[in-house]
Amino acid sequence: MTQIANAAQRLLEHLGVPDPTQPPDGPATAVLEILASAEGGTEDAVIRATARLGHLLELLGAADATRELERLARRGAEDVEQIGKLIVPKGHHGDVAENDWISAMMSIYRQITGKDPRSSVGAPLRNDEGLPGGPLIRFLQTAGNPIGIEYSPNAWRSRGPRP
Numbered sequence: 001m002t003q004i005a006n007a008a009q010r011l012l013e014h015l016g017v018p019d020p021t022q023p024p025d026g027p028a029t030a031v032l033e034i035l036a037s038a039e040g041g042t043e044d045a046v047i048r049a050t051a052r053l054g055h056l057l058e059l060l061g062a063a064d065a066t067r068e069l070e071r072l073a074r075r076g077a078e079d080v081e082q083i084g085k086l087i088v089p090k091g092h093h094g095d096v097a098e099n100d101w102i103s104a105m106m107s108i109y110r111q112i113t114g115k116d117p118r119s120s121v122g123a124p125l126r127n128d129e130g131l132p133g134g135p136l137i138r139f140l141q142t143a144g145n146p147i148g149i150e151y152s153p154n155a156w157r158s159r160g161p162r163p
Contacts, residue, residue, distance in 0.1 A: 101144075
């Protein structure tokens with residue numbers, strides 16, 4: 001396609017058409033007269049043929065532009081994917097507003113109790129063995145209830161600090 005475009009461009013230059021993107025006036029006057037004087041030739045036919053050749057160059061240019069945009073779009077998509085891998089945390093991190101609320105509650109818990117927030121699990125050989133519980137989880141359940149933030153003890157434990 002590039003060779004065809006180059007050949008068409010050279011042909012237009014030989015015809016005396018310096019810029020095929022401009023409205024077609026036809027080839028240079030001397031070339032127009034010679035081509036129009038050939039058997040079956042007219043000035044209108046030569047001008048139309050020259051215009052079609054210019055249009056061919058436009059189409060080939062559009063095809064090149066399309067390929068270039070496609071290449072750039074693919075490259076851009078790869079770049080976005082790479083940037084995403086660098087800055088977007090892996091996995092599901094829940095609702096940002098709720099996570100911020102839980103973080104604020106941890107600070108309030110620390111101020112109220114004087115202790116770092118930690119969750120507990122039931123001791124071995126007890127009815128609640130391995131189940132999350134303790135003051136922090138009860139605090140979060142109580143604080144979240146009026147505003148509609150409700151999780152199971154396991155979910156609260158997975159969202160908060162570990163012992």
